[in-house]
Amino acid sequence: MLTSSRDRGAAAVEFALILPILLLLVIGILEFGRAYHVQTTLSNAARDGVRVMALQDSHTAALTMVKSSAETLPLTDSMIVVTPTTGCTSDVTTPGMASVTITYPFTPVSGLLPIGNLTLTGKGTMRCFG
Numbered sequence: 001m002l003t004s005s006r007d008r009g010a011a012a013v014e015f016a017l018i019l020p021i022l023l024l025l026v027i028g029i030l031e032f033g034r035a036y037h038v039q040t041t042l043s044n045a046a047r048d049g050v051r052v053m054a055l056q057d058s059h060t061a062a063l064t065m066v067k068s069s070a071e072t073l074p075l076t077d078s079m080i081v082v083t084p085t086t087g088c089t090s091d092v093t094t095p096g097m098a099s100v101t102i103t104y105p106f107t108p109v110s111g112l113l114p115i116g117n118l119t120l121t122g123k124g125t126m127r128c129f130g
Helices: 010-056 059-069
Strands: 080-083 097-106 118-127
Touching (some): 010 059, 010 080, 010 118, 059 080, 059 097
Antiparallel strands (some): 097 118
């Protein structure tokens, strides 16, 4: 098929105009998927940690469970808040509540999107001994 000399390179120019939009779309999908994975990991780790705190009444065991449940994330003790710190109450009329909150600073890998650092939070709450 013959094309006129005026149409030569039109496809290359169109591709050059569309390529940045396609790249931003793909990078945005990857970053959103990564952020969603981190958020899900934090929520699951908080749920596992609060379960250990509510059933075993051990602050140290809850911290250990959170870290082992989210082993792909570099969590430190300062990112994890376990309450109550003194222990659960086992009173039947007013049972205590245990909660674990994990705060994680999420930074995008690409650096091309106009979003800064995000703080993702996972939280779990459970009644003590129940």
